[in-house]
Amino acid sequence: MLDSQLEVARQAKHYLNQIDDSEYQEIAKPYLSGSAGMHMRHIIDHYLALQRGVELGLVDYNKRNRYSNIEKSTEVAFTEWLKIEQWLTSICDSDLNAPVLVISEVSLHKTQTVQVLSSLARELVFVSSHAIHHFSLLSVMQSIKGKTSPENFGVAPATVTFQRAQA
Template structure:
């Protein structure tokens, strides 16, 4: 569980090492409405929500740091990734199974917040999948910038298994 999350964070670090600050901050319109940096910040906001839930008992993915330095500063993003990795490595099996609350808005028509029980492990699975989804979008931004990205960047684990199985098929 934790190793898979560390591997996901390693993909983000690899991406950050491969781009310039200008590429990281660029919004390639009209194809995209956000930069790769904004996607990275959004991913990290979700991990930070889990980290904060250890103390508060509630995960709130709606709390975001839009416009923060992580969106524009590669070094700040790398530092946050390192902090999140350290946090993940500190988690015990007992903590992963502990019940916590998830508070989230569920309507676009009006403010409607629902609170449900979940576990830290289940939410880590979600944020990992969420990160991969955003990596796929960053991959498309990178292609629009004519950048080379690793073949597995933004590929979901089940998709990777499907692709391996297809290669082995007679």
């Protein structure tokens, strides 16, 4: 399972190595309302919230680092992914079932948060799935510019398995 988390980090770093900062900051209006950098920062925020939450005993996905340098610089984002990889490699298999309390907002119409009991493993599944779906948007951004993305970038593992079975 931890290897799959490292796959996500490698995909992110590979993507970051293929674009420059101006592309990273560009917003493809009217199609999208955020830049690639904003999406990448959002993904990283979730991993950092999980990492902090494991240390503090409460994962709070509502805390974001909006307008940080992660949104502006591919180099800064790349460095954050290196730190995430270091954290992931420090996790032992025995830690995966450790309980974690998660807090998250759940309503668009009013400020409403819930707290749920989860596990590190379940939350890693969540943040990686969340990352893959945002990678899909990053791939769309590249497509709008007439560029391609790395193979299977933004494609769910179950979809890749299905495609292999069809081949």
